[in-house]
Amino acid sequence: MSCSIPGMEDAGCIFLFGYNPADSHPIVARRIVRAKEKGCKIIVADPRHIETARIADLYLPIKNGCNVAFLNAFANCLVNDGLYDKEFVAEHTNGFDEWWETIKNYTPESVQDITGVEPALIHQAAEMYATAKPSAIIGWGMGVCQQKQNLKTVHTIASIACVAGQIGKPNSGLAPVRGQNNVQGSCDMGMLPNLYPGYQKVTDPAVRAKFAKAWGVPEEKLPLEEGYKLTDLGHLVDEGKVHCFYNYGEDPVQTEPDSAGMRKTLSELDLFICQDIFMTQTTMLADVILPATSWGEHEGVFTASDRSFQHFDAAVPPKGECRHDWEIFADLSTRMGYPMHYDNTEQIWNECISLCPNFVGATYEKMAPEGGYAQWPVKSTDVNDHGTADMFAGGKFTTKDGRANLMAHDWEAPSELPDDEYPLILCTVREVGHYSCRSMTGNCKTLALLADEPGFVRMNPADAQARGIKNGDIVSIHSRRGQVYSRADVSDRINKGTVYMTYQWWIGKCNELTMHKVDPVSHTPEDKFSACQVDAIADQVWAEGEVERQYTELKQALVDAAAPQDVEPGAAKFDDETHVNQIV
Amino acid sequence: MEKHKVICPYCGAGCQFNLLVQNGQVVGTEPLNGITNQGELCLKGMSGYDFINDTKILTPRVLHPMIRRTKGADLERVSWDEALDFTASKMQAIIDEYGPNAVMTTGSSRGGGNEANYVMQKFTRACIGTHSVDNCART
Amino acid sequence: MNRFIDINPERCIGCGTCQSACADAHRMQGLQDTPRLALVKTGGISAALACHHCEGAPCAEVCPVNAIEHDGDRIHVKEQECIGCRLCAIACPFGAIHPDGTSIAGVAGMCDPTPSYPKSLSSLLTWAPGQYTCAVKCDLCAFDPDGPHCVAACPTKALTVMGGAADRELDEAKRLRSIENGPVVDVTAVAQGLSEKAEGSVNNG
Numbered sequence: 001m002s003c004s005i006p007g008m009e010d011a012g013c014i015f016l017f018g019y020n021p022a023d024s025h026p027i028v029a030r031r032i033v034r035a036k037e038k039g040c041k042i043i044v045a046d047p048r049h050i051e052t053a054r055i056a057d058l059y060l061p062i063k064n065g066c067n068v069a070f071l072n073a074f075a076n077c078l079v080n081d082g083l084y085d086k087e088f089v090a091e092h093t094n095g096f097d098e099w100w101e102t103i104k105n106y107t108p109e110s111v112q113d114i115t116g117v118e119p120a121l122i123h124q125a126a127e128m129y130a131t132a133k134p135s136a137i138i139g140w141g142m143g144v145c146q147q148k149q150n151l152k153t154v155h156t157i158a159s160i161a162c163v164a165g166q167i168g169k170p171n172s173g174l175a176p177v178r179g180q181n182n183v184q185g186s187c188d189m190g191m192l193p194n195l196y197p198g199y200q201k202v203t204d205p206a207v208r209a210k211f212a213k214a215w216g217v218p219e220e221k222l223p224l225e226e227g228y229k230l231t232d233l234g235h236l237v238d239e240g241k242v243h244c245f246y247n248y249g250e251d252p253v254q255t256e257p258d259s260a261g262m263r264k265t266l267s268e269l270d271l272f273i274c275q276d277i278f279m280t281q282t283t284m285l286a287d288v289i290l291p292a293t294s295w296g297e298h299e300g301v302f303t304a305s306d307r308s309f310q311h312f313d314a315a316v317p318p319k320g321e322c323r324h325d326w327e328i329f330a331d332l333s334t335r336m337g338y339p340m341h342y343d344n345t346e347q348i349w350n351e352c353i354s355l356c357p358n359f360v361g362a363t364y365e366k367m368a369p370e371g372g373y374a375q376w377p378v379k380s381t382d383v384n385d386h387g388t389a390d391m392f393a394g395g396k397f398t399t400k401d402g403r404a405n406l407m408a409h410d411w412e413a414p415s416e417l418p419d420d421e422y423p424l425i426l427c428t429v430r431e432v433g434h435y436s437c438r439s440m441t442g443n444c445k446t447l448a449l450l451a452d453e454p455g456f457v458r459m460n461p462a463d464a465q466a467r468g469i470k471n472g473d474i475v476s477i478h479s480r481r482g483q484v485y486s487r488a489d490v491s492d493r494i495n496k497g498t499v500y501m502t503y504q505w506w507i508g509k510c511n512e513l514t515m516h517k518v519d520p521v522s523h524t525p526e527d528k529f530s531a532c533q534v535d536a537i538a539d540q541v542w543a544e545g546e547v548e549r550q551y552t553e554l555k556q557a558l559v560d561a562a563a564p565q566d567v568e569p570g571a572a573k574f575d576d577e578t579h580v581n582q583i584v
Numbered sequence: 585m586e587k588h589k590v591i592c593p594y595c596g597a598g599c600q601f602n603l604l605v606q607n608g609q610v611v612g613t614e615p616l617n618g619i620t621n622q623g624e625l626c627l628k629g630m631s632g633y634d635f636i637n638d639t640k641i642l643t644p645r646v647l648h649p650m651i652r653r654t655k656g657a658d659l660e661r662v663s664w665d666e667a668l669d670f671t672a673s674k675m676q677a678i679i680d681e682y683g684p685n686a687v688m689t690t691g692s693s694r695g696g697g698n699e700a701n702y703v704m705q706k707f708t709r710a711c712i713g714t715h716s717v718d719n720c721a722r723t
Numbered sequence: 724m725n726r727f728i729d730i731n732p733e734r735c736i737g738c739g740t741c742q743s744a745c746a747d748a749h750r751m752q753g754l755q756d757t758p759r760l761a762l763v764k765t766g767g768i769s770a771a772l773a774c775h776h777c778e779g780a781p782c783a784e785v786c787p788v789n790a791i792e793h794d795g796d797r798i799h800v801k802e803q804e805c806i807g808c809r810l811c812a813i814a815c816p817f818g819a820i821h822p823d824g825t826s827i828a829g830v831a832g833m834c835d836p837t838p839s840y841p842k843s844l845s846s847l848l849t850w851a852p853g854q855y856t857c858a859v860k861c862d863l864c865a866f867d868p869d870g871p872h873c874v875a876a877c878p879t880k881a882l883t884v885m886g887g888a889a890d891r892e893l894d895e896a897k898r899l900r901s902i903e904n905g906p907v908v909d910v911t912a913v914a915q916g917l918s919e920k921a922e923g924s925v926n927n928g
Contacts, residue, residue: 005597005620022736026626027597029736030878051736054767178596182701183693186719189701191691193715197702202715215710227715228688242688242716244678248704249692250720270655271674277695278643288671289659291646292696295593296603296610296636300697302591304598308619312697315588315603315610319638320647321664325692325700328668329707335672338711340703348699370589370600373619432738435594435628436694442642443635446746447628449756450739472843487842492766506642544838558643564659565648569666612747624878627743 002173003137004306004375004389009035011171013132015043015125017157018067018143022051023432025177025305041132043125045070045117046143047427048458048500049493058125063116064425064498065529068149069411070115070122071156072106077126078163079103084130085165092395093162095406102408114411130164135172142179146428146527148414148517155407162404168395178305180436185303188359188376189352193227198356202226214355217338231256231525234265234516244271248325249292251437253281255503257514257525258481275328278439281506281554284561291565292325293318300345301367307387308375309359311367320565361385414529415517418497422479422531424463425498428510431456438504454547455505456489457534460496464488468536474543477501479532482512485547488534499534503527507550589616593695594628601625603633610636675712684713691719725776726796726863726886728760728871734881737762737769744876752866754802757823759861760873771873771882774798774819774861782811782820782858790858796886797863805857809847812858822846824856 008014008031021029029052036042036055044053045060053059062070078084079100089096108119115122129136138161144153158167158174167173178184190197200207203224212219228236230252236242245266256262266272266285274286277294297318301309318324323331326348330340342348346364353359361381362374378387397404418425433451434441441447457477459469469475471490476483477499486501486508494500501510517526537543587602600618603610610633615625638645649667650659662670678686689708691701701719708717742758750756760771780798783791790804791811800811800820812820823846840849850856863884864871874882885893 022738025595025597026736026738026740026878027595027599027621027624027629029738030624033734033736033879049766051769054769055733180693180720181591181593181596181598181695182697183719184596185698186691186693186701189691189698190705191693191701191717191719193718196709197705211709215706217710221713222709223713223715225715227717228685230688230690230718230720233688236688241682241686243682243686244675244688246675246687246689248690248700249694249696250690252720255720270678271671273671273675277645279646280643283646287652287655288667288674289646289650290667290671291648294636294645295695296590296633298697300699302593302598302697304591304620305596306598306620308598309698310591310598310600310618312590313588315586315590315605316608316636319645321649322645322647323664325696326703329700329703331664332668332672333707333711335668336676336711338707340706340711342703345697345699348702352698352702370616371618373598433627433743435632439643440593440635440695441628441632443639444632445634445639445641445750446631446743446756448641449746450627450742450758470843473841491764493764540841540843541838544841548838555642559640561659562644562646565646565650565661567661569660569662621878625740625876626738626878627740630740630876631743631747 001175001177001306002167002391003171003175004308005031005177005304007171007389008032008137008139008175009038009040011035011040011132011135011137013041013043013129013136015045015129015136015138016052017045017071017138017140019139019141019177020046020048020050020052020143020429021139021141021177024141024179024430026432028177041128043128045125047495047498058121058128060117060121060125061495063114064427064495065147065414066111066115066411067144067147067153068156068409069106069111070117071153071160072103072408072411073108073111073115073122074126075103075156075160075163075408076106077108077123078130078160080107081123081126083126084163088165088168088395089163092168092397093404093406094401096163099159099163099406099408102410106411111411129166132166135169136164136166137172137175138166139175139177141177142430143528144176145524147529148526149409149412150524152409156409158404159406159408162406168392170390172390173392176305179430181304182302184305184307185301188303193229196355197352198358200356211355214351234261237265237268243269244273245269246273246275247282247286248275249277251276251280251282251439253285254437254506254509254511256516257511257527258516259509259511260482261516275325277322278443279558279562280437280439281558284558290328291320291322292328293322297322298324298345301349301362306375308373309362309367310373311364361387415526416515416530418531422533424532424534426477426479426510426513426530426532427498427500428503428514428527429500431502431504434502434504436504438506442504453505453551454484454486454508455502457486457508458489458491458494458500459534460494460498461490461492462496463499463534464490467534469534473540474537474547476535476537477513477532478535479513479515479530481515484509484512485543485550499532506554507547585611587614591618592625592629594632597621599625599629601629610634679712685716687712687714688716688718691717693719725778725798726884727775728771728773728861728863728874729883729885730770730772731881731883732768732770734879735769735771736879737764738878740876740878741771741873741882744872748864748867748872755823755825755857755859757821757859759821759859761818761821772817772819773873775817776861776863781814781816785810785814794865797865799862799865800858800860802857802859807856807858809856809858812847820858820860822856823859824851824854826851826854
């Protein structure tokens with residue numbers, strides 16, 4: 001994010017594109033409600049009539065899969081309607097003429113059949129956004145990132161902010177609000193095949209020299225070539241290039257597209273290591289299971305979406321033999337001939353920030369008190385300096401010449417279009433009451449009470465009626481990849497022709513249906529667009545029973561997989577009769 | 585009742601709150617005046633804590649190291665020493681045979697925290713000798 | 724006079740934090756943990772709905788065993804005395820009563836949950852073997868002097884407790900506004916308009 005979450009409520013306009021904050025981040029949605037009350041204009045472009053669309057000044061009901069075409073038309077209006085910031089473009093950007101060569105072909109009128117939006121609405125939205133005072137923010141989420149042209153869409157959004165001059169001042173710019181609590185943090189820490197911690201390129205020899213020296217290894221140990229990406233794991237295993245996968249704190253069988261393909265990949269590895277807190281559908285396939293302490297049992301630092309580092313404490317002692325993640329890595333490294341030793345997380349943190357110029361001022365001391373935080377870039381260790389709320393101040397960007405490079409792309413149709421056999425678009429979304437693979441929230445009494453299997457498939461009343469489906473019915477959803485059951489949630493907030501499912505459900509599991517088709521550059525899968533069909537089930541009592549049976553079976557399988565941990569090493573063989581461990 | 589300041593482990597908003605602890609069990613939450621949440625929480629922050637207590641509503645916690653001695657064998661509980669020696673020797677054998685790029689690791693974008701991620705990437709880069717470490721930001 | 728929980732739909736984001744606070748609060752008291760607020764979402768409105776604690780409460784009128792009583796400024800269901808007949812839920816004009824019971828499924832040695840009805844069925848019509856149903860509805864968290872937990876928990880402050888002091892303030896605010904800005908409804912003009920209409924003339928006001 002180029003702005004901060006608190007700053008959102010002081011913007012003059014918030015344009016939400018493919019982002020549903022009420023379900024993904026209620027506490028960010030709260031800022032948007034407050035912004036509205038302070039007079040901020042809200043624009044929402046989304047195929048669904050989401051919560052924020054209700055309070056929007058302007059709602060644009062776009063068609064699924066139109067992103068780049070829609071944004072190009074929006075950009076087109078900025079120029080053709082004379083709304084763009086000529087001074088900002090001249091002073092702070094490169095490549096305007098080339099950018100316009102592409103954008104000029106996309107008038108709202110010419111792409112109306114792709115966007116499905118009245119041209120007048122796009123003109124109005126562009127005006128509302130470009131003329132907003134004192135600033136405007138574009139917020140986006142997975143509606144942008146999990147599409148075929150994800151990276152290109154982000155380029156287009158960033159270019160819009162530059163052309164409109166709505167970046168480089170307080171509470172302006174770009175607000176891609178990150179999904180998981182520490183996805184910003186894992187990027188900050190260099191959990192990326194092309195970057196060291198602090199966004200330092202692995203291909204830069206000077207950076208390599210710095211890290212080699214700090215870590216006490218010869219420079220040749222650290223390659224100058226980028227590593228492999230996680231989404232390529234499948235074909236890398238197929239081609240015999242990757243033999244060992246060390247999975248730390250993730251559940252790819254649940255969260256990655258095409259679950260069946262993922263299970264096959266994991267079973268073909270020579271060595272599959274899982275370090276987790278739960279027995280999940282991924283953990284149960286592992287050759288080595290390393291039990292780690294949970295959040296609440298260890299301390300550390302998370303990075304929020306808006307680049308704020310915050311420190312969290314341990315509340316309770318570790319359960320069983322669980323060890324801290326960092327202790328396990330350091331111990332394993334030592335056994336493999338590269339000794340690592342740390343006494344506590346602060347030591348690790350201090351080593352990290354000493355190597356990352358943008359994080360230097362993020363000391364534990366600054367983060368310790370209630371409300372304490374440090375927002376990077378943060379260079380001073382002065383406890384009163386909380387860092388940088390707004391990036392690119394004065395239109396100075398992080399490129400070599402300090403200017404933004406405008407980028408424009410042509411729209412491409414999604415990969416798998418609906419047809420006679422699979423006439424509905426399947427789009428994966430989030431639901432507010434559970435999180436990610438659900439292993440954490442699904443084990444919480446209240447959250448499990450409010451929403452449980454088989455989850456929901458949300459659909460328009462017309463699509464439901466055409467299939468004889470009533471609200472609350474269990475239905476069967478199938479695609480070229482698989483079939484699952486889920487519960488129909490029929491609502492006129494949902495656009496006709498598309499159904500929406502959430503990847504957190506283990507029975508109503510949409511990733512059995514989605515396809516593994518990734519963007520060539522970012523390698524993010526196209527979860528937001530595939531084709532499916534939904535069928536009614538006549539015998540609803542049978543369907544309820546079938547879902548319950550599948551759910552009970554899955555939970556029992558997980559309990560069974562975890563059962564060997566109750567037998568101490570060297571103890572008598574596990575006795576099924578007396579140690580049956582049931583959960584229902 | 586003990587109180588411990590934490591940052592929410594769910595979405596990327598970064599809400600601050602206290603975990604309330606009684607007899608070693610987390611029994612509740614209490615919002616704090618964090619920079620983003622200003623004393624408010626959503627339902628996940630407020631009610632999403634009891635998984636720590638191993639409620640087994642959906643799935644059990646893993647509490648002891650386990651290994652399969654051969655591919656496809658049953659899981660077996662072992663000591664930490666044995667689990668880590670087993671892992672180290674198997675990994676080393678793969679590196680020796682196919683090179684460091686035959687190993688792929690991940691970071692965790694969830695509860696582990698930045699320090700754990702830092703040590704994981706350092707292990708991947710400085711010990712194994714590959715940059716094949718990635719996180720779920722793509723999915 | 725009665726008090727009840729009022730919602731501002733302009734602030735509601737449909738997140739369900741009120742429901743989770745409600746479930747948590749009542750479970751801690753040993754009461755049914757099914758949320759006592761319903762989250763209703765139409766095309767244009769999202770709102771949490773709870774019992775209005777009507778003065779002439781129809782639910783209390785129809786209860787055959789007097790398990791629903793007036794208790795000061797609220798209508799209270801004695802959950803232990805309820806016989807689960809659901810008459811109150813049928814009589815309630817707001818759909819604010821949620822018949823619910825504790826399933827015995829999963830209790831050691833008892834049984835797996837075997838659904839005997841589709842969950843899409845109205846809760847007025849459902850029945851599960853071995854499950855004793857009782858009327859569950861908003862009790863304004865009377866067990867807590869700090870008031871309803873949903874109101875405190877709502878992250879957008881969309882919920883307020885109406886009645887008592889809050890109502891008086893609201894009335895006073897309306898009176899003040901009417902003095903400062905003129906009456907909200909100009910009764911004379913309305914009356915005149917009506918009489919003009921009745922005479923068949925065109926009202927341009």
